[in-house]
Amino acid sequence: MxxxxxxxxxxxxxxxxxxxxxxxxxxxxxxxxxxxxxxxxxxxxxxxxxxxxxxxxxxxxxxxxxxxxxxxxxxxxxxxxxxxxxxxxxxxxxxxxxxxxxxxxxxxxxxxxxxxxxxxxxxxxxxxxxxxxxxxxxxxxxxSDHSTVALFDEGLWLRQETLDGYAMLHADKVEMPSWKLQEVTTFFFDKSDIFTKRIDADAAQLKAGEWVFQEAVQNSVNEQPVRVPTLILPTNLTTREIEDSFSTPETMGFWNLPSFIATLDKTGFDSTRLRxxxxxxxxxxxxxxxxxxxxxxxxxxxxxxxxxxxxxxxxxxxxxxxxxxxxxxxxxxxxxxxxxxxxxxxxxxxxxxxxxxxxxxxxxx
Known part of the structure; x- marks a missing residue:
């Protein structure tokens, strides 16, 4: 040859x-x-x-x-x-x-x-x-709608760790760029995946290191509902991490994909599509x-x-x-x-x- x-x-x-x-x-x-x-x-x-x-x-x-x-x-x-x-x-x-x-x-x-x-x-x-x-x-x-961004058809879902287990947060809409969540429902579970309580709020604001719920109603297991004007939930999530993690693959470049996948995994959601x-x-x-x-x-x-x-x-x-x-x-x-x-x-x-x-x-x- x-x-x-x-x-x-x-x-x-x-x-x-x-x-x-x-x-x-x-x-x-x-x-x-x-x-x-x-x-x-x-x-x-x-x-x-x-x-x-x-x-x-x-x-x-x-x-x-x-x-x-x-x-x-x-x-x-x-x-x-x-x-x-x-x-x-x-x-x-x-x-x-x-x-x-x-x-x-x-x-x-x-x-x-x-x-x-x-x-x-x-x-x-x-x-x-x-x-x-x-x-x-x-x-x-x-x-035609400039005021809100719907991340999913059913709204936004987030999962984060708490001292006693984890919390699942759902919001119908998100006001951008203030990151104010509307019609928020949060479910709390212990480390054994047993439901412990639920919080319903008209709105929630993501600030530095915390979620601030407004006009919240807390429903705990075997307890009467409690209405709270303002309720604080600590978090280690940031607006940048959450926003980037729910971006479509088309908006994420090759060099940024590993960090985006890690953020998705940290919030507890499926990163298979990005992988x-x-x-x-x-x-x-x-x-x-x-x-x-x-x-x-x-x-x-x-x-x-x-x-x-x-x-x-x-x-x-x-x-x-x-x-x-x-x-x-x-x-x-x-x-x-x-x-x-x-x-x-x-x-x-x-x-x-x-x-x-x-x-x-x-x-x-």
Whole structure:
């Protein structure tokens, strides 16, 4: 087996990189225009929403959408690159010179892996910042209710430790940025998970190291209800920790995810969705390399009649199968039906195994 020259490696890497940039520009531009139509439709329902603001919101949202379609960009760029090389008979020359499929795929796979690292370590954190600003503008201009934020459909739930056990706090709405909770109900349990008392309050304010309940009614087991104008519950939670912990994965960058997950665990709530998101970002380079292998398995097959049509259809089918497989496994992981690692890494592992198996068949017959 001959060693592939560095000049050839640079040529293959550059060809794929240029195709990757071009494909990204085309697909992201198309998605931006479609998203702009939706934003303009929503903006038409409100007054004083300038076109410049809608354009800005479209750009702020684009990096988040781009991360979703980047596996497609890698796949289609690889397919187009292999089609170019085949059309110019360069693949035939490479194979005639004794270059194996693994040798000329290595530079392209390396570029794909680098793109995966770039997406996970740079694009994702920047996209999270931009998407957070988009959500802020969306709440200000495209949402009819500016006064409160509902973290869940049923309101906000928090769990915190107490001296005798723990407390579960529920509020219907939260006034931002004062962090004043409305219609608050707090359930207290001892260390044996036995219910001890309940506090109902019209409102509660989170201050430094304490919850301040206003117009509270305390109901203890085997005791009469007691009305208290002001009631204090010590806490070690801060507004920043709670707000960040309940952010969606789209608003959290790669480097901040570990601390967000720790905050969720500290409040006693499920962090599985964030853990899957974090592991999925770690798996990006391997997922992108698996796309190269799958694209090569389709593009390097012997061309027959109708080969171009089957070539395109095969690429589209692979892309959507991988997309739905990834979404399905992540949903199963979020519902605790499969482990987090399996939910995040299976698409990359399965794609790589299928691609390698297909290429071994083509290479060795």
């Amino acid at each position: 001959i060693r592939i020259p560095k000049t050839l490696s640079r040529y293959l890497s550059l060809t794929f990189s240029l195709n990757l940039l071009g494909m990204a520009a085309i697909l992201l531009g198309l998605i931006y225009m479609l998203d702009m139509v939706e934003l303009l439709r929503r903006a038409a329902k409100f007054e004083n929403v300038p076109l410049s603001l809608v354009i800005q919101m479209g750009f702020l949202k684009l990096p988040d959408i781009g991360q979703t379609i980047f596996p497609f960009i890698i796949l289609f760029s690889a397919l187009f690159t292999f089609w170019q090389l085949s059309r110019r008979q360069e693949l035939v020359v490479l194979r005639s010179a004794g270059v194996s499929v693994w040798q000329f795929l290595a530079p392209i796979a390396a570029v794909a892996a680098a793109a995966g690292l770039l997406v996970a370590f740079v694009v994702n954190p920047l996209g999270a910042i931009f998407y957070g600003k988009f959500r802020l503008l969306e709440n200000m201009y495209l949402d 899957i998101h974090f592991q999925t970002l770690l798996a990006q380079p391997f997922l992108f390399m698996s796309m190269i292998l799958l694209a090569a398995a389709v593009a390097l097959r012997p061309q027959r009649q109708g080969g171009t049509f089957l070539f395109i259809v095969g690429g589209v089918v692979i892309g959507f199968v991988m997309f739905f497989l990834s979404s399905f496994l992540q949903a199963m992981g979020a519902s605790h039906q499969i482990p987090v690692f399996l939910a995040a890494w299976s698409p990359a592992l399965l794609g790589s195994l299928l691609g390698i198996a297909a290429l071994l068949t083509l290479e060795d017959g």
